[in-house]
Amino acid sequence: MALAVTLNGWERKRLARALAGALLAGEPELDAACARAAETLGREWGWVRPLARRYLAGFAGEVRPRQAEVAAFLEQSRRFQWACARFAGELRFSPIHWVTEAPRMLPMEAAVAWGVPAIATEAELAEWLRLNPTELEWFADLKTLGRWRGSSEAVRHYRYGWVAKRSGAVRLIEAPKGRMKALQRQILAEILNRVPTHPAVHGFVRGRSIVTFAAPHAGQEIVLRLDLKDFFPSIRRARVQSIFRMLGYPEGVADLLGGICTNVVPGTVLRGMPPETRELYGETHLPQGAATSPALANLCAYRLDCRLAGLAKAAGGVYTRYADDLAFSGTGAFARGTDRFAGGVRAIAAAEGFAINQAKTRVMGQGVRQRLAGVVVNQRVNGAREDFDRLKAILTNCIKNGAAAENREGLPFWREHLEGKVSFMAMLNPQRGAKLKGLLERISWE
Numbered sequence: 450m451a452l453a454v455t456l457n458g459w460e461r462k463r464l465a466r467a468l469a470g471a472l473l474a475g476e477p478e479l480d481a482a483c484a485r486a487a488e489t490l491g492r493e494w495g496w497v498r499p500l501a502r503r504y505l506a507g508f509a510g511e512v513r514p515r516q517a518e519v520a521a522f523l524e525q526s527r528r529f530q531w532a533c534a535r536f537a538g539e540l541r542f543s544p545i546h547w548v549t550e551a552p553r554m555l556p557m558e559a560a561v562a563w564g565v566p567a568i569a570t571e572a573e574l575a576e577w578l579r580l581n582p583t584e585l586e587w588f589a590d591l592k593t594l595g596r597w598r599g600s601s602e603a604v605r606h607y608r609y610g611w612v613a614k615r616s617g618a619v620r621l622i623e624a625p626k627g628r629m630k631a632l633q634r635q636i637l638a639e640i641l642n643r644v645p646t647h648p649a650v651h652g653f654v655r656g657r658s659i660v661t662f663a664a665p666h667a668g669q670e671i672v673l674r675l676d677l678k679d680f681f682p683s684i685r686r687a688r689v690q691s692i693f694r695m696l697g698y699p700e701g702v703a704d705l706l707g708g709i710c711t712n713v714v715p716g717t718v719l720r721g722m723p724p725e726t727r728e729l730y731g732e733t734h735l736p737q738g739a740a741t742s743p744a745l746a747n748l749c750a751y752r753l754d755c756r757l758a759g760l761a762k763a764a765g766g767v768y769t770r771y772a773d774d775l776a777f778s779g780t781g782a783f784a785r786g787t788d789r790f791a792g793g794v795r796a797i798a799a800a801e802g803f804a805i806n807q808a809k810t811r812v813m814g815q816g817v818r819q820r821l822a823g824v825v826v827n828q829r830v831n832g833a834r835e836d837f838d839r840l841k842a843i844l845t846n847c848i849k850n851g852a853a854a855e856n857r858e859g860l861p862f863w864r865e866h867l868e869g870k871v872s873f874m875a876m877l878n879p880q881r882g883a884k885l886k887g888l889l890e891r892i893s894w895e
Contacts, residue, residue, distance in 0.1 A: 456533045456540060461524060464533070464540060468497075469519035472504055473700075479505060490540075496532045503528070513694040513703075555698045563597030563643040571701050575601050578632055588632060594731060595612040596713045607736065609718045616808065619726065621682075621710055623736035627711035631740045632709050640706075641744040644696070652772035653743035660876055661822040662771040669778035670827060673787050674818040675794060676809035680730055680773035681742050683803065684749050686711040686733035692748050710745055712736040720790075742771070753801040757794060764790055774819050787812050824877060837885075840870050844888035864894055 456464065456600065473483040482501045487493040500523065501752050507522060508514050514522075523529045533540065554567045568574050575585040588606065595606070602608070606629045610622045625633060646654055651662035677683075690707030714730040722730075726872075735742040754770060757777075761768035764786065766779030775785075775794065783790065813819040814855045815827060825831045844867065847855045857865040871889050875882020 452621050453535045460540075461533050462520070464859040465520040465523040465529065466516065468500075468523055468529075469516045472501060472519060473514070473516055477505055477508075479575050494532070494536070496528055500526060500528050500532075500825055513697065513700075515694075517638040525883055543569065544730045554699070560644075560696045565640055565643055565647075565696050568702050569699060571705060574702050574705055578635065580632075585705060588629060589705040589715070591704060591708045593713045595715060596731065597716070600701060605715065607712055607714075607738070614641065616778055619722075620737065621714065621718075621726075621730055623714070625736070629709070629846045630740065633739050635711060635758070636706060637744055640693075640696070641741060641748070644744075646744075646747045647758070647770075648769075649754050649758050650747050650750075652774075653747060658876070659822045659824055660769060660830055662769050662776065663773075663821045663826050665767045665769055665793040665832050666776055666778035666819070666821060667826040667829050669819075669826070670780040670814045670815060671778060671784035671787055672811075673777040673791060673820065674809075674811045674821060675775040675777075675791065676806040677775065677798065678804040680803070680808040681737045681746055683727050683748055684735045688749050688802070689735065689745055691823045692745060699725055710735070710741040712739070746772070750803070752799070753798065753803060754802065760790070760797065766790075774822055777828075783812075825863055830877060832881065834876050837874060837878075837881050840867075840874060840885060841888065842894065843867070844871075844885060847892045848888065852894055867892075 468486055471489040472482050474485055475481050479498070480500055482491070482505070483498050485495045486690045490497070492609055503526060504519065504522065508519070536799050554569055564578065568577055570581070571585065575582050578585065580588070590606075605623055605626070607623045608816060611623070612620045612622055618722045619704075642655075651657040651659070662669065686707055689711055690703050693703035693706045697705075698706065708788050711733045713733050716731070719727045719731055736747055750770070755769075758768045761777050761779075761783075764779065765781060766777050767775050768782040777790070777794070791810060818833070820833070823833075823836075825833050843855055847867075852863060860866050871882065871885045874885055879885065
């Protein structure tokens with residue numbers, strides 16, 4: 450007979466956390482989950498199976514949840530609350546055996562096909578990264594100690610530099626130091642690069658470029674361009690860690706991987722900045738400068754891309770994205786409803802945790818130059834005529850006056866700079882590019 454007692458708040462939380470650990474410890478299958486729960490509680494309770502069934506249905510097909518999320522889900526369940534009241538005495542005094550089964554990868558089927566490496570424990574992660582446990586904890590910085598580190602450069606994982614934007618605002622470049630850079634490159638090469646992005650994404654994706662980003666919008670009646678505000682730093686650590694849990698990594702491993710790929714800027718670097726800038730960079734975020742940030746940003750925006758592609762298709766338009774640049778285009782009904790359509794884009798972006806920079810929104814008809822990321826798309830993909838003329842003039846003057854005389858801004862890699870400009874123009878317009886390459890070959894660099 451049950452004792453006439455009730456579980457207090459701490460006891461309910463302890464019970465819910467123990468059950469959550471049991472449910473998450475192995476395969477998400479009903480009988481196995483119930484067996485682990487029976488081991489945890491010391492006996493098979495009749496109310497556990499319906500509760501486990503609700504858990505499996507509630508989290509089916511989603512990112513692997515955190516233990517705290519599952520515990521909160523259980524605590525809010527009426528069946529769990531009923532059990533805590535009905536069997537309070539037995540649950541309070543019966544021993545709770547915490548599941549000791551080793552953590553394991555629980556990847557979705559696609560992740561297996563992608564060949565993502567299996568890393569089941571923090572110790573395995575340290576070995577994979579060739580670190581000892583203390584070093585792994587230091588680089589991941591899950592306690593965000595970096596926020597309080599002093600002004601000494603030696604104790605930081607990043608070097609910082611402020612870059613002015615054309616709008617008058619500033620952007621912080623966070624350049625990882627040698628060892629951190631090596632860790633991030635390993636995570637990028639062996640994990641993130643194996644995960645495909647949405648077909649509409651063209652930035653930082655092998656085989657795609659600014660040309661493939663702009664090409665679907667060539668010759669359209671209306672081109673709509675929008676910009677995501679603070680794209681990288683607006684993505685927080687928890688969101689990045691959920692990407693690694695989605696790939697099947699246990700919570701502890703996913704947290705450490707996410708920690709290595711995110712950063713919190715020391716207060717001394719942010720001193721004197723406006724409050725919104727301090728808030729943006731003073732919390733954990735994707736650093737603009739880390740090798741892993743572009744790939745992670747694309748993965749974090751996957752749902753955004755799915756919804757925007759669907760919205761564009763329903764409106765009779767097309768959608769592509771290059772980093773923080775969103776491009777839509779179409780004719781007919783799409784062209785007549787761009788204002789309402791832009792409102793829908795803003796609403797979807799907000800729902801997915803992003804914000805649209807209103808000042809950079811552009812609606813471009815065929816009567817004006819339709820330009821996306823420096824590419825003109827009025828009739829076909831092309832470079833702007835004035836850009837070609839300016840570059841041609843610079844190359845001609847380099848032939849006449851010497852290359853050094855035309856480097857008026859003192860750029861350190863002037864030759865490489867001009868070669869890049871010519872290659873870009875050739876990619877957009879091979880005929881113009883051939884003319885520029887001819888001029889480039891005539892320049893004396895001595």
